Amino acid sequence: MIKKLYLPLLMAMIVALSSCSKKMGELSSDYFTTTPQVLEAVAGKVPVTINGKFPEKYFNKKAVVEVTPVLKWEGGQVKGQPAVFQGEKVEGNDQAISYKAGGSYTMKTSFDYVPEMAKSELYLEFNAKIGNKTIAIPPVKVADGVISTSELLGNTLGSANLANGDDAFQRIIKDAHQANIMFLIQQANLRSSELKSLGIKDFNQQVADVNAAENKKISNIEISAYASPDGGMDLNTGLAEKREANTTKYLNKELKKAKVDATVDAKYTAEDWDGFQELVSKSNIQDKELILRVLSMYQDPEQREREIKNISSVYKNLAEDILPQLRRSRLTLNYEIIGKSDEEIAKLAATDASQLNLEELLYASTLTKDNAKKEEIFTKATKQFPNDYRAYNNLGNIAYQAGDITKAESFFKKAASIKDAPEVNMNLALVSLAKGEKTTAESYLGKAAGTKELSETMGNLYVAQGQYERAVNSFGDAKTNSAALAQILAKDYNKAKSTLAGVENPDAYTDYLMAILGARTNNASMLTSSLKSAIKKDSSLAKKASTDLEFAKYFTNADFLSVIK
Incomplete structure (x- = not known):
């Protein structure tokens, strides 16, 4: 009699365990949402809020599940802060999930941005245990990422207005x-x-x-x-x-x-x-x-x-x-x-600078638009008047505009060793931003009061800090790539378009930002024409555009593909 009862009971237990195991199996992506829906870099970070749900009659009463966000890209991945959940019969301090009713939860995490994340996917990975037994729950993809438009600041800083060491020449x-x-x-x-x-x-x-x-x-x-x-x-x-x-x-x-x-x-x-x-x-x-x-x-x-x-x-x-x-x-x-005429000053600056005083020599640099000639004039000024900081500062400006940040920083620091002038500190702040050193930049800006470019540079700092509305206000009516970037990030697209149209010396990134505007405002012709112009000026932008999620909905568009091929 006992044997007859034992077999059916054993079968029932096996069925029950099998049932529990299945209930802790695969989860549908429908149970998860993220904010933002497509991940986005902000101030060098990729923040995300994940809202998840364990469905009814899913979470085993004796289970403990660790959920870990993992951002994956080709050749790498990074894990976020995990969260732990427990069944109703588990003794512990983690969030308990009802077997019958299921349960919702919210996770917040942030990843340090790297450029490879531009083409990546966010997964949730699960480590589930019932007692000492591990239960396999497949990873679930919950989001794509990463829109990295804010990181264009590193490129737009090249067109920032630097603080000049002005001459005091009076004719x-x-x-x-x-x-x-x-x-x-x-x-x-x-x-x-x-x-x-x-x-x-x-x-x-x-x-x-x-x-x-x-x-x-x-x-x-x-x-x-x-x-x-x-x-x-x-x-x-x-x-x-x-x-x-x-x-x-x-x-x-x-x-x-x-x-x-x-x-x-x-x-x-x-x-x-x-x-x-x-x-x-x-x-x-x-x-x-x-x-x-x-x-x-x-x-x-x-x-x-x-x-x-x-x-x-x-x-x-x-x-x-x-x-x-x-x-x-x-x-x-x-x-x-x-004083001497412009013609006399320009001629002496080129032939016999020793006949010019410091103010005349610095003024001579304003009589040409050729940076090579400006550099020659400032170099002469540093030799004739080595105790004045302005020529060193202005040599730093030329190096910065040429994209040589290391050389620019060297000149700025030489200028600062002569005089801790506001314009030198403002320029050092721009160098720090270009190097990604936001705290250092903020420190330099604290000593840059009185420079007419200060508000613009503060705008760049606010973009780097992810304070886009504040950046827009700080830039005011400045017509620079960085100002337009702040306006795009703050979703002020009309103002951004006007700003880009007013940039005095538009470069490849002026056009690239205009292409982003086209994508965000569903203006396909603006997108393709601007992107074509950008790639003509900088061919590397074709590869960038091919993975830039700003253009995601155009990835199969024939005109878009013809531009980036």
Whole structure:
């Protein structure tokens, strides 16, 4: 009897175990979704959120299942962070899945981006055990990847605007020479001793020299006559007016004698309170602060004079040391120094740079668009003026534009060793971004305040950090490849198209970005024409386009295939 019961029971157990084994078998990809649906590189990472489901009556009550995301490509793979789930009868701290109802779960992981991931697939791999027994669950493909458009930043940085070490060249420099004719108290006559003083002799000689010089031109001569602020207003007004008239008469006579044709502009100030305040503030006179306080408290000239005279302890010093200096006519020769012409500077830069000063030599680089000639000029500047950072910085700019990041960095660091200038730091930030060193770039940008290109470079940093909206705002209206890249990544396609159309010197990546725009906006003709132009400028982009998931829906399109063949 027992034997008869044993056999059916054994068969039932085998069937039951077999049933359980099947329920832990293959899972359909329908049970999984990913965000994003097609993986995308962001800030050097490939983030993904996986929403999965174990169906009803699938998860064995005694099972433990480890689920691992694995991104695979030809010749390599990388595993993400696994998650562990357990059946209802397993004692543990992992998420429990009901056998009867099944269960949903969410996994988040991120992979470090490498270019080979452009053509890859995301799988979930399962390690399932019931007790000590391993259950085979086949891997499930859950997504394709990776859209790597953000990684184009490394290519678009080549067209970024660098910070130049600008020259301070001025073709016309305004200069002036001054002299004073002093008067005795309450007098307006010009004394012989004053007219024969070294100051006036020197002034007259300066007028003659400037008038005779080929590279100088007199603008005008100003006469400003003053009376000191002691005495009545009517008296001082008459004195100042007479001092102006007498000085003007004298100056016109001297100009006529020297045969100098110059405009004379004359004026007088009855009481020179401004001059008084300046002299007092620079002096060590007793009660100086009290006097200055009186000047700030009272605006009426007579009130000021009364209050200052009331400070009896100091008024004698004012009368002896300050007031006499205000009884004067000030002569000012205003003139222009006219520098070398563009033709002279360009010629000397090429033939005899030693005849140019630093500002002229740096300015010479702006007179040519030939980078080879610019490089020659900056090299001469580093030899003639080795203690100025600007030529080294500008040599770094030329190397950067030529794609030689290592050489550019060397020049920038040499410039920085001379002066830690904002524009040098901004350029070093661009170098750091080109090398993928975002933290270093951010540090350099912290010392680049005041450079006009700072916002644009910050935009590049934000793209590298995956902050696309912030990057768009930082770029503003800049017409560069990087600005357009930020706009594409932020899905502002109209603005991106306008930006690309405005790039001053479009290159292969300008066209490649326009092709991406065509793909994203379903404009096949824009895609093919732009991609054709890009490949003509850089043939390596044909291979890139063939695996770029931006163009996935065109992979079987005849026009697309004819362009990348």
